[in-house]
Amino acid sequence: MLNAVPVDAPDLDLRLLDDLVAQVETVFRGKRETVRLSVAALLARGHLLFEDVPGVGKTTLARALTAALGLDFRRIQFTSDLLPSDVLGVSVYNPRTHEFETRPGPIFTNMVLADEINRAPPRTQSGLLEAMQEGRVTIDERSFDLPRPFLVMATQNPLEQHGTYPLPESQLDRFMMRLSIGYPDADEERTVLLQSSGVHDPIDRIRPVLNPQSVVQMQDRVDSVHADPSIIDYLMAMVQATRTEPRFRAGASTRGAIALLRAARGYALVDGREFLVPDDVRRLAGPVLAHRLLPAGASAATGEAYGEAVMLLDEIIARIPVPV
Structure with a gap:
């Protein structure tokens, strides 16, 4: 395995990407091509939409990929009562300073897992459009740049349609790829079962291969x-x-x-x-x-x-x- 690249590395070895995929596979097993496609989307500054049944590892993939990249991660559970301000942030009046202060929402991170995105109403879904396209958000007529790199990994359940709001074409068009994970084969699933029997989170064993600065360098290299x-x-x-x-x-x-x-x-x-x-x-x-x-x-x-x-x-x- 290669060591994590230093922040000021002038020329990144592409073998680091093989190491990255291998690190993710230590906890997200049997779906190497899905990992490779996810990394490709990240390098291309794209966003991912996973449509799959619950429990096949969408959250595990997001957490494992974030850990191997050394990025910050936030998970947002989309619900019917979620407001745009719950995702983007809000301005709050401070009586001591007599000024409005901006409190950033959970979208201010490197990787956002928008879980069950189609359960949020269209108004909340549309709040992601500027972030996904421009890499910034607007709160009370003020624009704020999001951290780099920035990736939205959204999920939706194709079997559950009650209480959901189908994503419009404009929202779907913001996702670079739409992927499905599917079930693992029997041997890989057996390994996953054995890993899950411990008290420690397998994600904690993942070693960061890159860091935010080197990810941006890889993105520029595309x-x-x-x-x-x-x-x-x-x-x-x-x-x-x-x-x-x-x-x-x-x-x-x-x-x-x-x-x-x-x-x-x-x-x-x-x-x-x-x-x-x-x-x-x-x-x-x-x-x-x-x-x-x-x-x-x-x-x-x-x-x-x-x-x-x-x-x-x-x-x-x-x-x-x-x-x-």
Whole structure:
């Protein structure tokens, strides 16, 4: 294992990302590709939406990733009575100073776990839009920058619809990737059961591999990952095909195309490369684009619409020639 990188490291070794994934896997077992995709989204300055049944490790992944990165972490339980000020913060009058003081909310951290985000009303959901897009929040007409790096990892349960508010397209479009963890295989689940029998939290055993400053350096490095023009054309062919496909009511947006390119570059770094290959774009197309697509005749933000979008997107990708 490599040691945690110093704060002022001028040139970060990409092997640190392998070490990062390995550290997370010590407690989040059997889902290496999910960890790799999560790290790729973080490096690309994106946000993650996990749609899965309860109890498969979404919170564990968020805590493990935060610990291995040396970042601050906050968990917000979204409920029907949650207000935007409960997330962003509020201005409070101080009678001693006769001035209003800003009390920052839990969003002022590096990684936010927005648990069951679809249980909050649209007004509260929309409070996250500026934070996710601009990296800042506005409280009583004053803007405040959020810490860097900043990542929102949101969850929602696809089986429980009572008392929920489906995420609108504008909110879904702010998430770089939509992922599902699924159940582990029997051997990995047995190991998890044995780990959970102790009195100590397994997260405490995770050694920080990076720190906030080195994470930002890695994020800046994503911009320098080389993308051959033929791969850009390949990506654009996918995006354009979603817009001309008659079975889609809405195709991928320009923000979606930008997100796909950045996510593919982040994935290349996780793979130890500073150049893109066609497989990077193919692998990331589903997680990045599918939740932004709306099949004709389907309601937005439903599991059926997403599943149909994934199948149609796979058909489209299979028709597009892969650059050599």
